[in-house]
Each structure stands twice: as C-alpha cells, then as structure tokens.
Amino acid sequence: MSRPTNWCHSDQNPAYRGRMSSSPQSSVPEIHVAVDLIVLTLRGGELSVLLIQRDDEPHKGSWALPGGFIEYGEDLDGAAYRVLSDEASLGSGAVHLEQVRTFGAPGRDPRGHVVSVAFMALGADLPDPLRGEDVADARWWSIADLDGISLAFDHATVLEASIERARSKLEYTTLAVTFLPEEFTISQLRGVYESVWGRSLDAGNFHRKATRSEGFLVELDRHAAPTGGRPARLYRAGSGTSLVPPLLRAGD
Amino acid sequence: MSRPTNWCHSDQNPAYRGRMSSSPQSSVPEIHVAVDLIVLTLRGGELSVLLIQRDDEPHKGSWALPGGFIEYGEDLDGAAYRVLSDEASLGSGAVHLEQVRTFGAPGRDPRGHVVSVAFMALGADLPDPLRGEDVADARWWSIADLDGISLAFDHATVLEASIERARSKLEYTTLAVTFLPEEFTISQLRGVYESVWGRSLDAGNFHRKATRSEGFLVELDRHAAPTGGRPARLYRAGSGTSLVPPLLRAGD
DNA sequence: CCAAAAGTGTTCTCGCTACACCCATGT
DNA sequence: ACATGGGTGTAGCGAGAACACTTTTGG
Numbered sequence: 001m002s003r004p005t006n007w008c009h010s011d012q013n014p015a016y017r018g019r020m021s022s023s024p025q026s027s028v029p030e031i032h033v034a035v036d037l038i039v040l041t042l043r044g045g046e047l048s049v050l051l052i053q054r055d056d057e058p059h060k061g062s063w064a065l066p067g068g069f070i071e072y073g074e075d076l077d078g079a080a081y082r083v084l085s086d087e088a089s090l091g092s093g094a095v096h097l098e099q100v101r102t103f104g105a106p107g108r109d110p111r112g113h114v115v116s117v118a119f120m121a122l123g124a125d126l127p128d129p130l131r132g133e134d135v136a137d138a139r140w141w142s143i144a145d146l147d148g149i150s151l152a153f154d155h156a157t158v159l160e161a162s163i164e165r166a167r168s169k170l171e172y173t174t175l176a177v178t179f180l181p182e183e184f185t186i187s188q189l190r191g192v193y194e195s196v197w198g199r200s201l202d203a204g205n206f207h208r209k210a211t212r213s214e215g216f217l218v219e220l221d222r223h224a225a226p227t228g229g230r231p232a233r234l235y236r237a238g239s240g241t242s243l244v245p246p247l248l249r250a251g252d
Numbered sequence: 253m254s255r256p257t258n259w260c261h262s263d264q265n266p267a268y269r270g271r272m273s274s275s276p277q278s279s280v281p282e283i284h285v286a287v288d289l290i291v292l293t294l295r296g297g298e299l300s301v302l303l304i305q306r307d308d309e310p311h312k313g314s315w316a317l318p319g320g321f322i323e324y325g326e327d328l329d330g331a332a333y334r335v336l337s338d339e340a341s342l343g344s345g346a347v348h349l350e351q352v353r354t355f356g357a358p359g360r361d362p363r364g365h366v367v368s369v370a371f372m373a374l375g376a377d378l379p380d381p382l383r384g385e386d387v388a389d390a391r392w393w394s395i396a397d398l399d400g401i402s403l404a405f406d407h408a409t410v411l412e413a414s415i416e417r418a419r420s421k422l423e424y425t426t427l428a429v430t431f432l433p434e435e436f437t438i439s440q441l442r443g444v445y446e447s448v449w450g451r452s453l454d455a456g457n458f459h460r461k462a463t464r465s466e467g468f469l470v471e472l473d474r475h476a477a478p479t480g481g482r483p484a485r486l487y488r489a490g491s492g493t494s495l496v497p498p499l500l501r502a503g504d
Numbered sequence: 505c506c507a508a509a510a511g512t513g514t515t516c517t518c519g520c521t522a523c524a525c526c527c528a529t530g531t
Numbered sequence: 532a533c534a535t536g537g538g539t540g541t542a543g544c545g546a547g548a549a550c551a552c553t554t555t556t557g558g
Contacts, residue, residue: 029324031285033356033367072281072365076356102354102369104285104328113324115285115367117354187537205521207538229536230528244502245519439510457548459511481509482555497546 034116035079036067036155038100038162039088041126042179046142047195049159050088050129051151053137058110059152061136065159067116080119087138088129095123096178100162108154120162122178167196172246174216177237185224185232186210189217197249209247215240286368287331288319288407290352290414291340293378294431298394299447301411302340302381303403305389310362311404313388317411319368332371339390340381347375348430352414360406372414374430419448424498426468429489437476437484438462441469449501461499467492 039050051063066087070079080097084090097119104115129138141149143163150156169175176192177184190206210216215238223231291302303315318339322331332349336342349371356367381390393401395415402408421427428444429436442458462468467490475483 030282031322031324033283033285070283070356070367072283073358075358076354076367099353101351102328104322104369106325106327115322115328115369117356117367185537202521202523203536204523204538204540209520211538226529227536228530228534230538232537248520250496437510454548454550455509456511456513456550461547463511478556479509480507480557482511484510500547 029112031113031115033070034067034114035070035076035083036065036103036116036118036158037080037083037087037121038065038118038159039084039090039095039121039123039126040162040166040179041123041140042192042195043125043140043142045191045195046144047163048140048142049146050126051139051141052087052129052135054152055134055136062152063141063149064152065155066138076117077119080117080121084121087135088126090121090123090126094126095121096175097121100158100165103154103158105154116158118158118162120166122166122175124179124181167249170196171248172243174213174237174241174243177216180237183220183222183234183236185234187232189235193247193249199249213240213243213245213247216243281364283365283367285322286319286366287322287328287335288317288355288368288370288410289332289335289339289373290317290370290411291336291342291347291373291375291378292414292418292431293375293392294444294447295377295392295394297443297447298396299415300392300394301398302378303391303393304339304381304384304387306404307386307388314404315393315401316404317370317407318390328369329371332369332373336373339384339387340378342373342375342378346378347373348427349373352410352417355406355410357406368410370410370414372418374418374427376431376433419501422448423500424495426465426489426493426495429468435472435474435486435488437486439484441487445499445501451501458499465492465495465497465499468495 037050041048041050050066052066053063054060066083068079068083068086070076074082076099077097084095084097098121100118100120102115102117104113106113108114108116126140128140131138146159151159166175170193176189176196179192179196180188186207187203189210190201190203193206194200211219217235218238220234220236222234224234225231289302293300293302302318304318306312306314306316318335320331320335320338322328326334328351329349336347336349350373352370352372354367354369356365358365360366360368378392380392383390398411403411418427422445428441428448431444431448432440438459439455441462442453442455445458446452463471469487470490472486472488474486476486477483
C-alpha cells in the first residue's frame with residue numbers, strides 16, 4: 001500500500017516519520033477507521049437487511065447499519081467478522097463477506113472524520129439478532145419496507161450501493177448460493193433470484209441455465225420432501241465462482 | 253461513518269467518546285489512512301501505469317504506486333486528486349477517478365498499520381511525470397513490461413485488481429472514452445478496447461455496436477485527417493454511462 | 505489504378521424466450 | 532382422478548461473429 005513515494009506530510013507531522021509513533025505532538029485530530037456491515041438475507045421470500053436502532057446521539061432513535069471501529073493491527077475482514085459476531089451473533093462460517101466500497105466524506109459523522117469501509121454479508125436464513133449494548137432495538141427489515149424510513153448518517157447511500165452490487169453480482173457470479181443452506185433445490189435457487197431482483201423468472205428456462213452452468217451446482221442423489229408436487233432434486237454449491245454464460249436480469 | 257450502535261470501544265478508549273478529541277490518552281498506536289493511485293493511460297497502443305521508484309526504506313529502490321496520507325477533514329476523492337496533482341501534475345479535469353478497493357492488512361506496511369484506499373485514474377495520453385521529492389525516479393510502465401518486476405508493499409495485488417476492474421468496466425460502461433481526447437474516431441475507440449483487452453476486434457462489427465449504443469457517442473460533422481484511407485468521422489463522448497447491450501470480450 | 509482505412513450488408517449460428525408437454529408426488 | 536410443482540422439448544426471434552463488399556481518400 002502506500003506511502004510509495006513522497007509522503008505528503010513526512011516532513012511536517014512527526015506521526016508519519018520513522019516507525020509511526022503512537023502519539024503525534026501536533027494538535028491535529030485523528031481520522032478514525034470503521035467498518036459498516038450490510039447484512040442481507042432472505043426472510044419469507046423478502047430480501048432483508050439487519051438494522052440497529054441507535055440509542056445515543058447523534059441520530060438517536062434512527063435506524064442504522066451495524067458497525068464498529070477497527071483496532072490497531074486488525075485486518076479489515078477481521079473487524080467485519082468481529083462486528084458480525086458481536087452485533088448479529090453470526091459465526092464466520094455462516095456468511096459470505098465482501099467489501100463494497102469505502103465512504104470517507106469528512107461530514108458524514110458529526111463527531112469527527114470517520115472513514116468507513118462498507119462490507120456486504122450474505123447468509124442463509126440468519127437468526128434474529130440479539131440486542132447489543134447501547135442499542136435501542138435491532139431487527140430485520142424487508143428492503144421494500146424501508147421506503148419511507150430515513151437511515152442514520154449516509155447509510156441509505158451505503159445500503160443502496162450494496163443492494164445494487166448484490167443484484168448485479170447474481171448475474172455473473174455464483175453468489176446466489178450464499179443465500180441458501182448447504183443443500184437446496186433449483187426452485188429455492190430461483191427464489192433467491194426472484195427475491196433479490198424483484199421479478200419472476202420462467203421456471204423451466206431457469207432450471208436449464210442453472211444446471212448447465214459449469215461449476216455452479218453439484219447434483220446430489222437425494223430429493224427434497226415433496227411440497228404438493230414432484231419432489232425436487234437436491235443440489236449443493238459447486239466450486240466455480242463465475243457464471244458463464246451469465247444469468248441476465250434484463251429481459252423484461 | 254458509522255458507529256451505528258454499540259461502539260466497540262466507546263467505553264474503553266477516550267478518543268471514541270463525545271466529540272472525538274484529538275489526543276487519546278492510551279498508548280495504542282494510530283491507524284493511518286492513505287490513498288494509492290493506479291494511473292492508467294495508453295502510450296503507443298500499450299496500456300501503461302504510472303509508477304514511482306522509492307528513494308527511502310522500506311522497499312527502497314522498488315517501484316511503487318503513487319500515494320499519500322489523507323488529511324483530517326479531507327474527502328477521499330480530494331486526497332486522490334491532490335496526490336494526482338502533486339505526483340503526476342495532472343489536473344482534475346484530465347482524468348476519470350474511481351475507487352477500486354481498500355486494502356488494510358496490518359502487515360502490508362512494515363512501519364505501522366496503514367489502511368489504503370485504492371483509486372483508479374484513467375486519462376488520455378497523459379504527460380511524462382515530474383520527479384517529486386523523495387522519489388528516485390518516476391515513469392510510465394507498459395503493463396506487459398511489468399511481468400518480472402516485483403512492486404513495493406502489496407502494490408502488485410492492487411494493480412492487478414485495478415486492471416481487471418478496468419477491463420471489466422469497458423464491457424458494460426462507457427469508460428473507454430476516458431482514455432481518449434475530446435474528439436476521436438471509432439478506430440481510436442476500438443484501439444482502446446484492443447489495447448486494454450489485449451486482443452483484436454472486428455472493425456466492422458465494432459463500428460456498428462459502438463454507434464448504435466444509446467448515449468455512448470455523439471456524431472460530429474467533421475472528419476479526421478485521413479491516414480492512408482477514407483477519412484474517419486469524428487465523435488465525442490455521449491452522456492450515457494452504461495452500455496446496453498454490453499460490448500463483451502468473451503468471444504474467442 | 506492500387507493500397508488502405510472507413511463503413512455497410514449478409515449469412516450463419518447460438519442463446520434466450522415463451523410455452524407446450526411429460527413426470528412424480530399428495531390428496 | 533386431479534392438482535401441484537419438477538423438469539424437458541421445441542419453435543421463433545434477435546444479437547453477435549465472420550466476412551464479403553462498397554466508399555473515400557492518398558500515392
């Protein structure tokens with residue numbers, strides 16, 4: 001990373017010299033680094049996000065994304081997993097974690113300059129959150145129900161960017177399986193696409209495209225319990241990560 | 253931003269309380285925030301990146317990406333533009349700037365924990381860099397010539413991620429025009445795709461697809477000076493940003 | 505007239521859509 | 532039997548690839 005060449009302040013700010021001592025003598029306030037988590041799952045066929053109601057100023061009473069500061073020496077992913085486990089009681093095996101973008105406008109947090117790395121976490125049927133400290137409430141929100149709600153900080157923007165990222169990645173990656181349990185049917189997989197994209201897909205065509213994408217699915221010998229019709233074959237996720245050809249959402 | 257809810261350290265570290273005072277009393281060293289720039293342009297039909305040869309430890313003598321620390325209160329984009337102007341003498345009008353990803357592994361800089369936001373900057377026929385302070389050398393490298401070279405820090409990874417991002421975005425956005433001057437011909441545009449993707453494209457088919465993509469190009473009444481054949485019509489960039497249908501690189 | 509680059513036309517193929525149709529189960 | 536969801540077959544359409552062909556310039 002960094003500091004490739006002329007360190008902009010290397011000759012002005014002692015904090016940037018040598019081994020980066022921990023206490024700069026200057027009175028310049030520090031920039032803080034945080035992670036924000038956009039935890040997405042499907043609840044009853046609805047794409048849903050985990051939000052927390054703030055119990056402190058600023059934005060007291062507003063709904064916000066879970067997040068927290070990064071500790072010195074901690075990996076970005078590690079911090080995201082820690083927040084996930086602290087605030088959503090989710091182990092690292094249960095979710096797919098992926099960096100979305102970093103937000104660092106100086107005015108986004110009224111208390112100071114906070115640079116926040118947004119992480120998207122996708123999981124299958126995640127449990128109801130435990131209420132953490134300093135939290136008035138915590139619960140899953142269906143994306144559709146968030147229309148009139150205004151989120152704290154710039155979290156509406158962050159959430160919007162993450163959802164669009166997820167929608168887009170379903171097209172050309174095998175990301176959809178992260179919304180499902182270990183074993184699943186093609187119908188369940190189609191349900192993921194329909195829920196995330198908000199449109200219905202032709203069952204027959206979807207079946208063909210999904211089963212023919214190299215590396216997407218592994219066929220099992222078992223079938224799911226029937227739900228009023230022919231029992232569906234079970235599959236698990238294949239080893240591939242990219243979907244060729246892609247599964248496009250374009251066609252109206 | 254953030255700090256949505258239970259601030260992980262809000263009750264332990266005074267720096268995270270109230271208005272975020274600038275001088276924590278604890279002895280925990282600070283995390284520093286930097287930007288790294290992947291400046292890409294076309295030089296003689298070759299996709300090229302601006303690198304700087306380090307004049308200080310660590311990695312003294314190695315080639316690295318230009319970069320610098322973010323100042324308190326400074327926007328991420330603003331910091332990127334500042335580094336661009338300081339180290340590459342490029343004004344903000346000349347380039348397209350876009351965030352790629354943030355790298356924050358604690359061991360990536362031996363001097364301390366530096367979280368670095370990578371920005372990709374694309375421009376048309378950018379000038380040779382001026383040599384900044386603390387820089388042994390600075391020059392354009394053709395991507396192809398970098399094969400055996402090992403870059404400082406984790407910059408090889410950062411560069412690789414950026415190039416793949418650029419290649420991919422040419423498919424479904426109008427990003428290619430940022431590599432060209434204000435007015436250009438379809439052949440020049442095709443040359444961008446060929447250089448970045450490293451493969452040749454059918455001139456006729458490309459012409460049709462480019463001119464028929466809504467919002468991609470604006471046709472001008474003038475023509476370029478002929479180069480041994482029929483003079484090519486001039487175009488300038490249209491107002492659209494996404495390319496529908498996309499221009500895929502898949503075929504062979 | 506010839507070479508070379510800019511554009512246009514044409515054919516073939518392949519993937520997707522729509523929808524008909526058969527399969528396997530519960531009631 | 533019939534309803535319901537799982538899965539396959541198939542005709543038609545539309546976009547891309549390959550390449551022939553026309554246009555417009557310079558030598």
